[in-house]
Amino acid sequence: MNAPKVDEPEIVEAAPEEHPTDSHELANADHKEKGAAQVDHGQTEVRDLGWNENPSDIPNPVVGGLPNEELWTLIRRFNKQMYHVKVLQKPPLGGLDLSIADAEEFSPDKLxxxxERFYMTVVVGLVGFWKHIARLRSWRERNRTIAFATVYFGAWAIDFLVPTITAFLVALIAYPPTRTYCFPPAPIALIDSKTGGVKKPTAGVLGSDNSLTGAPEKQQGEAVEQEASSFVNSFTSIAISSAAGKHPQGNPNGEEEGASSLEDRAPDPTNMALSAADAKSSSAGGQPNAVHDKAKEPMSAAMWSKTRPVMHAIADISDGWERFGNALSPTPPFPTERPRIQLAAALVPILLISLFTSSYMFMKTSGLFVGFGFFADPFISRALSYLNREFPHWQKLLELRNTLLKGVPTNAQLTVTLLRIGEANKAPLPPPPYSGPPPPDAAHDTAGEGLEYLEEVPDDEMGQAIHPDTTAVATGMDAAPKKKQHGRRILSTIKGVTKGGVETILGTDRLKAAAGAEHAKNRLGVLRSGNLVTGGPIDFPCRYKGKKGHAYITTTATSPAVSWTTEKEDIDPVFSIAIADIAEIKKVGGLGWKSKLVVGWATDREIADGLLIVDKDGNQKQLTAIALREELFNRLIALGKQMWEAW
Known part of the structure; x- marks a missing residue:
């Protein structure tokens, strides 16, 4: 009997219906490298690995082969990505569930x-790639650049360039150590994209290695997440400024921005997007668009009709990028060798063909295919019609996730597999720690270490780039006199009035709820008083129809279930739903999106959101004001044998 491969997990034998996808199968496998969540704790009840403990008190690693910081980064981004899941009736083609549905719902928050996900994956990755190229082209790392140039021009001289590049790509894919040898890593924010040399990060300090600004972070990955959020905010601000007509020509003669004038006292119109374009038109002597602009409604309808396909396309690009990343650098419990071998094997035919193809043959063949694609439309159309008629889903079968990257997960599919590992061993993974106050404005502990290959960089120059320039900061603070913020005073007054109105409205919800108003019941308790919340992994403080209580997840019974009880009635649940009967889970807001913006701005308090749980019979149960909404959602989708689809 052949011994199992080192990189492949040993799968526990089970009936196919028990493990419907590769994710379920891997979650129940007997892994060679085990973390705290994979060790048999000899209990029938759920083991608490430190849900309410300090991160330093949580066992590391929780999952074998994955540091806790990387695990929490995956879970934190998973929480932002997943909003709504439905049961998938048929096994997915790629062997992994939690793919994005073709008819995915659109919402501005999801967009x-x-x-943000596109920025964290694709944008950061492309910028990092370009800075590697800039380092090579700069000749600052002379020995490495000479080696690349010698190989390149040598292959060019003997007409062997394509086979050489293809063989180099095969080596990078199949043998990971060649990546760090040929492309030594360096903090992205520390490299100048134009000169390829060392520069001071735009954040003023090297507080993180994987962000574009180098901003400090308390937990791994937080700096990139803050950058992504600021990226979207800045883009939105520019769009609103364009709609509002913000331009220097709008300032009266002799009144520059920053001068003590009515311009300073008035609130910035870019903060009020509603009717911004109409206000600009009216101020210029025009008429509101609603009456005279016949193109407004058709254009608006056309734009909104394309929002879902655009959002889906962005998600597909991010999915593909994550799959390639997880194929090149797999994360346990997924196989570590097979994906790389598949990718490298796909390049081998190109390598073999290039060995026997001259540049003339290549150009001749390329011209044939270009002409065929341009002039053979009747033949191509008939062929596509035949395929659509005989094989309706042939496009799905040819997608990379179902062919070359079959079995390779996105980060969401990887995360749900990790969550299922915890549930399979009755040790739910602890949630990411609360970040708390902002990190100090200082370089991280290992900043600048291991960068000896950055040649011709003096130690004092490296130190100046890595550490904050306290002298410049102090001088800047002393030199800039503090201005009177009249606009802030106006906004503060408006904010105070709004806060009083919000508190009054929310205060009347108790009376309305007592009278039977369902909307008022769902709003009770949505304003959270503090940031630190205790609960889990079994009980989750929340409300049901306005009443205080707890949602409980029980796994010791014959059929695991989620139930809800009031604080006074801890024995008999008000309702109970078997985990296997859940067909849909949807995150819902504690308030409507407009109310949420106003209340959050006026009160500066966090709003506790809710969950809508739907069973197979269509019965709905909505839990509101959930203290640990994300953690409850994650446990519910990871517990059962259901195959999920993201909506």
């Missing part, structure tokens, strides 16, 4: 989350 924002997808753009």
């Amino acid at each position: 924002r989350a997808n753009i």
Whole structure:
């Protein structure tokens, strides 16, 4: 009997219906490298690995082969990405569930989350790649650049350039140590994209290695997440400024921005997006668009009709990028060798063909294919019609996730597999720690270490780039006199009045709820008083129809279930739903999106959101004011054998 491969997990034998996807199968496998969540704790009840403990008191690693900081980064970004899941009736083609549904629902908040994810994956990755190229082209790392240039021009001279590049890509994919040898890593924010040399990060300090600004962070990955949020905010601000017509030509003669004038006293119109374009038109002597602009409604309808496909396209690009990343650098419990071998094997035919193809043959063949694609439309159309008629889902079968990258997860699929590992061993993974106050404005502990290969960089120059320039900061503070912020006083007054109105409205919800108003019941308790919340992994403080209570997840019974009880009635639950009967879970807001913006701005308090749980019979149960909404959502989707689809 052949011994199992070192990189492949040993799968526990089970009936196919018990493990419907590769994710379920890997979660129940007997892994060679185990963390605290994978060790048999000899209990039938759920083990608390430190849900309410300090991060330093939590066992490390919780999952074998994955540091806790990376685990928490995955979970934190998973929480922002997942909003709504439904049960998938048929096994997915790629072997992994939690793919994005073709008919995914659109919402502005989800679009924002997808753009932030695109920034964290694709944008940061491309910038990092370009800075590697800039380092090579700069000749600052002379020995490395000479080696690359010698190989390149040598291959060019003997007409062997394509085979050489292809073989180099195969080596990078199949043998990971060649990546760090040929492309030594360096903090992205520390490298100048134009000169390839060392520069001071735009944040003024090297507080993180994987962010574009180098901003400090308390937990791994937080700096990139803050950058992504600021990226979307800045883009939105520019769009609103354009709609409002913000331009220097709008300032009266002799009154510059920053002068003590009515311009300073008035609130910035870019903070009020509603009717901004109409206000600009009216101030210029025009008429509101609603009456005279016949293109407004058709253009608005056309733009909104394309929002869902655009959002889906952004998500697909991010999915593909994450799959390639997880194929090149797999994360346990997924296989570590097979994905890389598949990718490298796909390049081998190109390598073999290039060995026997001259540049003339290549150009001749390329011209044939270009002409065929341009002039053979009747033949191509008939062929596509035949395929659509005989094989309706042939496009799905040819997608990379179902062919070359089959079995390779996105970060969301990887995260749900890790969550399922904890549930399979009755040790739910602890949630990411609360970040708390902002990190200090200082370089991280290992900043600048291991960068000896950055040649011709003096130690004093490296130190100046890594550490904050306290002298410049102090001089700048002393030199700039503090201005009177009249606009802030006006906004503060408006904020105080709004806060009083909000508190009054929310205060009347108790009376309305007592009278039976469902909307008022769902709003009770949505304003959270503090940031530190205790609960889990079994009980989650929340409300049901306005009443205080707890949602409980029980796994010791014959059929695991989620139930809800009041604080006074801890024995008999008000309702109970078997985990296997859950067909849909949706995150819902504690308030409507407009109310949420106003209340959050006026009160500076966090709003506790809710969950909508739907069973197979269509019965709905909505839990509100959930203290640990994300953690409850994650446990519910990871517990059962259901195959999920993201909506």
